[in-house]
Amino acid sequence: MAEEWKDKVIQEKLGGKKDWTDEERAELCRQLDEELESHIDAMGKTRYKGGWTEENWKEQMAEHPLFAPYIQEEGATQAEAPINPLSEGLAQLKFDPDHNTPEEVAQNYKEEGVLQFKYKKYRLAVANFSEGLKQKCSDYDLNAQLHNNRAAAHCHLGNYRSAIKDCEKAVELKTDYLKAVVRAVDCATKLNSWDEVFHWCDRGLRLDPTNQKLKTDRLTALKEKKLLERNARKMARDENKKATEEQNLINAIKNSGVQLGSTVLKGSSSISLSDLEPCHPAAQGSRVHFNESGELVWPVMLLYPEHHETDIIQEFPESDHIIDHLEVIFGKEAAPAPWDTEHKYQVNNLHVFFEDKEKTKLCKVDPNQTLQQVLRDPRYHVLGGTPG
Amino acid sequence: MLMDTVNELVQLLAADGRIDVKSAACMTAAQLTGTPEGLSLLTSRADILTAILHLIRDSEIYTSKDAMRALINISAEESGAEGLLALKDVDITAEMVKCIEDTEYPHADFACGILANLSKPKHLCQRVFDRITDGPTKLEGLVYILSQIDYNKKGAKLHLLASFISNFSQLAAGRRQMMDKDGFVLQRLLSFMDYKESKGRRMSIIATVHNCCFEKKYHPWLMGEDVDLVPRLLLPLAGPDTFNEEENDSLPFDLQYLPDDKEREPDPEIRKLLLEALMQLCITRAGREVMRKQNIYLILREHHKWEEDRHCIMLNEDLVNLLIRTEDEIGVEDLSSVEVPPDMARKFVEHDMEFLMTGSSDLNSLTEAMVEELK
Numbered sequence: 001m002a003e004e005w006k007d008k009v010i011q012e013k014l015g016g017k018k019d020w021t022d023e024e025r026a027e028l029c030r031q032l033d034e035e036l037e038s039h040i041d042a043m044g045k046t047r048y049k050g051g052w053t054e055e056n057w058k059e060q061m062a063e064h065p066l067f068a069p070y071i072q073e074e075g076a077t078q079a080e081a082p083i084n085p086l087s088e089g090l091a092q093l094k095f096d097p098d099h100n101t102p103e104e105v106a107q108n109y110k111e112e113g114v115l116q117f118k119y120k121k122y123r124l125a126v127a128n129f130s131e132g133l134k135q136k137c138s139d140y141d142l143n144a145q146l147h148n149n150r151a152a153a154h155c156h157l158g159n160y161r162s163a164i165k166d167c168e169k170a171v172e173l174k175t176d177y178l179k180a181v182v183r184a185v186d187c188a189t190k191l192n193s194w195d196e197v198f199h200w201c202d203r204g205l206r207l208d209p210t211n212q213k214l215k216t217d218r219l220t221a222l223k224e225k226k227l228l229e230r231n232a233r234k235m236a237r238d239e240n241k242k243a244t245e246e247q248n249l250i251n252a253i254k255n256s257g258v259q260l261g262s263t264v265l266k267g268s269s270s271i272s273l274s275d276l277e278p279c280h281p282a283a284q285g286s287r288v289h290f291n292e293s294g295e296l297v298w299p300v301m302l303l304y305p306e307h308h309e310t311d312i313i314q315e316f317p318e319s320d321h322i323i324d325h326l327e328v329i330f331g332k333e334a335a336p337a338p339w340d341t342e343h344k345y346q347v348n349n350l351h352v353f354f355e356d357k358e359k360t361k362l363c364k365v366d367p368n369q370t371l372q373q374v375l376r377d378p379r380y381h382v383l384g385g386t387p388g
Numbered sequence: 389m390l391m392d393t394v395n396e397l398v399q400l401l402a403a404d405g406r407i408d409v410k411s412a413a414c415m416t417a418a419q420l421t422g423t424p425e426g427l428s429l430l431t432s433r434a435d436i437l438t439a440i441l442h443l444i445r446d447s448e449i450y451t452s453k454d455a456m457r458a459l460i461n462i463s464a465e466e467s468g469a470e471g472l473l474a475l476k477d478v479d480i481t482a483e484m485v486k487c488i489e490d491t492e493y494p495h496a497d498f499a500c501g502i503l504a505n506l507s508k509p510k511h512l513c514q515r516v517f518d519r520i521t522d523g524p525t526k527l528e529g530l531v532y533i534l535s536q537i538d539y540n541k542k543g544a545k546l547h548l549l550a551s552f553i554s555n556f557s558q559l560a561a562g563r564r565q566m567m568d569k570d571g572f573v574l575q576r577l578l579s580f581m582d583y584k585e586s587k588g589r590r591m592s593i594i595a596t597v598h599n600c601c602f603e604k605k606y607h608p609w610l611m612g613e614d615v616d617l618v619p620r621l622l623l624p625l626a627g628p629d630t631f632n633e634e635e636n637d638s639l640p641f642d643l644q645y646l647p648d649d650k651e652r653e654p655d656p657e658i659r660k661l662l663l664e665a666l667m668q669l670c671i672t673r674a675g676r677e678v679m680r681k682q683n684i685y686l687i688l689r690e691h692h693k694w695e696e697d698r699h700c701i702m703l704n705e706d707l708v709n710l711l712i713r714t715e716d717e718i719g720v721e722d723l724s725s726v727e728v729p730p731d732m733a734r735k736f737v738e739h740d741m742e743f744l745m746t747g748s749s750d751l752n753s754l755t756e757a758m759v760e761e762l763k
Contacts, residue, residue, distance in 0.1 A: 205572040206532050215572065219613065226641040233645035234636075237629065 095131075102137035109135070110146055117153055125153040144174035151183055160187040164196070171203070178207050185217050194228075197221035249289065252296060258375045295319055298371065300387050302329075307339045316387075318372035326350060326367055394433060401439035407448050414443055414454040421461035431462055431471045441478050444487065449494065456498035463505035469512055481506065481519040488533060488549065489525060496540045500548035507555040517556055527556065527565055528573055535576040550580070550592035557599035566596070567606045574600065574615065581620055582653075591658055597621075598661045601668040604724060611669060611678045618669065619643055621662050622684055624653035625691045638683040656697035663703035670710045671723045677715075685711050698744045 109132030116125040129150035151166035167184035181204040188196035201218035300316040353362040400413035420426030443455040462468035487499035507516040556562030619640040
């Protein structure tokens with residue numbers, strides 16, 4: 001085919017002449033050269049316009065894929081980002097396994113990742129390091145670095161657990177990798193996982209016994225852990241104390257012969273503290289308790305069915321006489337209650353009753369008795385922790 | 389006649405021999421070490437010792453085990469230990485350290501025992517220590533191995549490694565290496581002070597710490613926050629919490645709000661070591677003041693109520709005595725500088741003996757007499 005083409009050219013351009021002498025050839029060359037020169041001259045002297053100027057060379061350089069950092073926008077996948085064909089070509093060259101050894105590819109991914117890291121694109125950095133590790137190249141040091149770098153990126157993302165896993169791998173590959181150990185200590189500290197901090201500090205101090213930072217970190221972890229343990233012990237003790245006190249209270253009530261009714265039907269015979277919580281809003285917060293002399297103090301409710309009113313005596317020691325409290329409420333010095341328009345409620349006029357267990361009868365109460373005596377009455381039931 | 393048999397034994401122990409022959413020979417050697425005559429016979433022959441040493445890594449596990457057993461018995465005798473250390477062709481300490489470092493070596497516990505035996509006699513301890521320090525692993529490496537539970541994958545617990553290390557604490561150089569501020573050795577041991585799984589390890593570690601407390605120069609470091617030894621010495625002596633909130637808050641964190649099931653150290657020997665260590669830390673005024681600030685008197689008070697061992701009670705009272713008095717009363721900055729005249733010293737010893745026998749205590753009058761005399 002080349003022969004045919006040659007014949008064609010000779011036929012068309014050279015008039016079919018096939019036998020040339022040296023001089024004739026030289027002459028032909030000279031002619032061709034002249035033609036070329038005059039053609040170029042004819043083109044006119046125009047300046048090359050596409051080049052970079054003094055002003056715009058920096059921008060141009062930043063945009064040109066060969067010089068600019070190859071940065072994808074956050075979140076964009078390779079398909080979406082508008083890629084300069086030149087940069088895509090470069091990328092393919094760098095990462096193409098056909099053109100590179102696994103070590104080179106891994107190294108390139110590592111550099112890529114480091115670049116992303118510098119620009120704080122940590123997720124992309126992680127992706128790049130992961131790609132580098134996928135190459136499973138045989139350079140242990142490089143793989144260790146990839147793990148360590150990925151750990152650093154994870155750290156910045158707040159994925160401390162993943163970071164520690166990467167540090168572990170890094171140290172597996174490179175047993176004297178102090179940087180990875182220190183990173184693991186920092187991550188464990190952020191997680192407040194003190195036992196892990198000890199573990200990593202111990203490993204680090206084996207590599208470098210003089211390392212002051214590790215010693216300090218270990219001490220901090222020790223202090224924190226001690227504090228945690230001590231607080232746990234204190235809490236346990238306080239809870240125990242509370243439980244014993246509650247139990248004592250319940251026992252005292254049981255033993256005093258006071259009967260508790262429950263607003264909710266329950267099958268169990270044991271009383272819990274919630275049974276004693278007063279339901280009445282005014283009595284909230286003043287649950288039955290022991291006072292200094294060791295006697296029970298109850299919140300007592302007085303009901304006035306005539307006027308549909310109630311009163312609450314928040315603290316009524318058992319040993320007090322009912323009449324004393326009535327004296328306070330209805331006595332001569334006390335102002336009459338707002339609903340007692342006719343001032344009928346006077347101490348000597350008052351009849352005090354309680355409802356018996358089955359709510360069938362009203363039982364008369366002698367006001368000269370103490371609360372304790374009234375509560376002990378077998379017909380009496382305390383409801384909602386509030387004798388009424 | 390006997391020499392021929394022994395020579396034959398050496399040949400049978402050759403490492404490249406037949407498996408069953410080696411095994412039988414090794415077993416014989418081990419059995420020989422069980423008797424005093426056999427032991428001294430083997431000890432006298434460096435070639436037998438070397439041959440046994442070469443079998444400790446034999447592929448046949450019973451052979452290697454017998455080899456180690458033989459070495460344990462040999463090293464337990466001082467003459468045997470000398471003989472082993474004197475071997476020129478092989479460095480026994482280096483070999484044992486390799487066994488310990490090897491996570492897969494099944495007889496690592498024997499190796500620890502052998503090293504402990506070798507370092508027990510005082511005049512040999514320094515030699516072993518020097519060899520370890522010159523070697524690659526060093527004290528620091530051994531402590532690191534000791535501090536990892538389940539280091540050995542074949543079931544060796546390495547508790548005797550603690551005994552070996554505690555032998556080093558008998559040497560001043562050993563103590564100083566352990567307490568080197570630039571290194572990180574003593575701190576690793578502290579967490580085993582309440583190690584319940586092994587009394588041996590616990591005792592050895594506490595003995596080590598106890599010995600270290602005799603280095604007065606290190607007291608500030610020991611009682612400072614890098615090591616914070618005082619609460620750790622007290623924790624085994626402390627029982628369940630009996631203090632109110634204010635008293636609790638005055639104690640170091642480790643000793644606050646102890647649970648109801650807190651047990652004190654059951655072994656009186658160990659308690660004695662703890663109390664003696666605390667005594668040592670009281671030698672300087674600064675030390676006493678640290679202890680007063682940490683309010684350890686409370687712990688000692690409760691301990692005194694519980695303690696039954698006479699010796700421990702005596703130590704407790706001595707300690708409390710020092711802490712309760714003011715510095716003016718004590719009058720001396722550094723108690724180790726006080727020279728006790730020999731007759732007074734004798735009287736003190738007699739008094740201690742009397743206390744231990746009968747339990748009566750008239751220490752105060754005796755102390756005052758001594759203070760008078762020294763003025």
